[in-house]
Amino acid sequence: MKFLKMLVFLLFAAVLAYPLMFAGSVSGQAVTEAPTQDLNALTDDLNNGLLDPVEFATVEGAFKEVDDIARGLGPCYNSDSCAQCHQTPDIGGASQIAEFRAGHVNGAGDFVDAPGGSLINDRALAAAIQERVSSADPVRTFRITLGTFGDGFVEAIANSTLQNNVGNQPLGQRGTLISVPVAEAAPGQTRIGRFGWKDQQASLLSFSGDAYLNEMGITNRLFGTENTSNGNSVAAFDTVADPEDVENDIDEFASFMRALRPPSRLPSTIQIAAGEALFNSLNCDVCHTPTFVTAPLNTAINGGAFRVPAALASKRIHPFSDFALHNIGTGDGIVQNGGQGTANQLRTPPLWGLRGRIRLMHDGETLTVNEAILRHAGQAQGIRNAYNALSVAQKQAVIAFLLSI
Numbered sequence: 001m002k003f004l005k006m007l008v009f010l011l012f013a014a015v016l017a018y019p020l021m022f023a024g025s026v027s028g029q030a031v032t033e034a035p036t037q038d039l040n041a042l043t044d045d046l047n048n049g050l051l052d053p054v055e056f057a058t059v060e061g062a063f064k065e066v067d068d069i070a071r072g073l074g075p076c077y078n079s080d081s082c083a084q085c086h087q088t089p090d091i092g093g094a095s096q097i098a099e100f101r102a103g104h105v106n107g108a109g110d111f112v113d114a115p116g117g118s119l120i121n122d123r124a125l126a127a128a129i130q131e132r133v134s135s136a137d138p139v140r141t142f143r144i145t146l147g148t149f150g151d152g153f154v155e156a157i158a159n160s161t162l163q164n165n166v167g168n169q170p171l172g173q174r175g176t177l178i179s180v181p182v183a184e185a186a187p188g189q190t191r192i193g194r195f196g197w198k199d200q201q202a203s204l205l206s207f208s209g210d211a212y213l214n215e216m217g218i219t220n221r222l223f224g225t226e227n228t229s230n231g232n233s234v235a236a237f238d239t240v241a242d243p244e245d246v247e248n249d250i251d252e253f254a255s256f257m258r259a260l261r262p263p264s265r266l267p268s269t270i271q272i273a274a275g276e277a278l279f280n281s282l283n284c285d286v287c288h289t290p291t292f293v294t295a296p297l298n299t300a301i302n303g304g305a306f307r308v309p310a311a312l313a314s315k316r317i318h319p320f321s322d323f324a325l326h327n328i329g330t331g332d333g334i335v336q337n338g339g340q341g342t343a344n345q346l347r348t349p350p351l352w353g354l355r356g357r358i359r360l361m362h363d364g365e366t367l368t369v370n371e372a373i374l375r376h377a378g379q380a381q382g383i384r385n386a387y388n389a390l391s392v393a394q395k396q397a398v399i400a401f402l403l404s405i
């Protein structure tokens with residue numbers, strides 16, 4: 001009898017303890033903080049553990065490599081290296097470099113790309129094919145380069161996690177999530193976009209292939225058709241057979257970005273803590289969502305083309321973005337993968353690592369955090385009004401907090 005009572009007691013205790021065993025977990029797998037990097041350190045480790053040191057050095061070298069004509073560069077392009085546009089304050093970060101897009105609105109009120117596509121490349125192998133914007137395309141914008149720190153974890157966020165987050169937002173601030181093609185997956189496979197100012201890519205491999213073609217002019221197995229020059233053929237200046245990326249550099253680019261640690265936060269102070277409280281009370285955290293947890297180990301993502309590895313699985317990250325599109329009054333009128341309804345919407349930029357950037361907002365035309373906040377309108381009009389009502393000291397606290405994350 002005593003044995004039976006003891007057995008019942010142990011079983012009862014186990015039942016009570018079961019929820020506690022899995023508190024803060026996803027599907028029974030313990031959730032841990034993602035490793036971060038110190039943006040103030042000159043030699044801090046960028047590798048999140050996805051790759052061993054030799055593998056990481058190899059893919060970092062590919063990301064830094066400068067391409068030339070023999071490797072397929074151009075004929076129209078923006079840069080000759082991934083690192084040229086992703087290098088502040090370290091390789092993989094953002095930069096002061098911007099791309100340029102243009103188009104026009106037709107009689108039906110729809111945006112139409114400039115001839116050959118909205119992207120107007122800054123550089124060409126010959127003056128005869130230098131792209132230029134036409135007066136027939138008055139819808140124009142610059143797009144500042146975004147950082148890729150921590151993007152492997154962003155890629156590993158489940159669609160349902162993003163959907164649940166947006167679903168809990170107030171209607172007036174609710175973001176738009178769009179499903180976009182995954183280039184490396186089977187035809188017809190889509191996933192919620194999360195990369196680029198228009199959420200135009202959902203996977204880092206798709207992002208790599210797209211950027212290799214459109215920013216460097218190098219065709220690859222995912223994007224095998226050479227771009228034009230304002231809609232005109234560049235075949236006379238294209239001496240390398242397609243696809244030009246015969247070594248599949250795009251895989252190394254994707255691996256490098258997946259292996260990058262997100263930025264760490266600065267130690268909290270009284271001012272920073274006060275600023276964080278104000279940030280939340282203003283409802284800035286609705287769109288700039290502080291925290292997400294990535295999908296569990298071996299979860300199939302990217303249309304089944306990738307499974308979440310241990311280094312990226314069940315990790316808590318703090319990007320301060322909902323990765324959704326919003327209209328905050330700064331829309332550039334350009335349409336990419338999201339349809340005409342997204343013309344004046346932009347992805348909420350992650351705020352982690354903000355202290356490593358000086359050119360802010362999508363066009364890079366804003367140089368201070370205060371001015372960036374004051375540009376918010378549309379869905380963020382009420383928040384901007386509430387910010388304007390703060391005292392000078394309170395505004396300074398908010399800014400100190402933003403520059404600490």
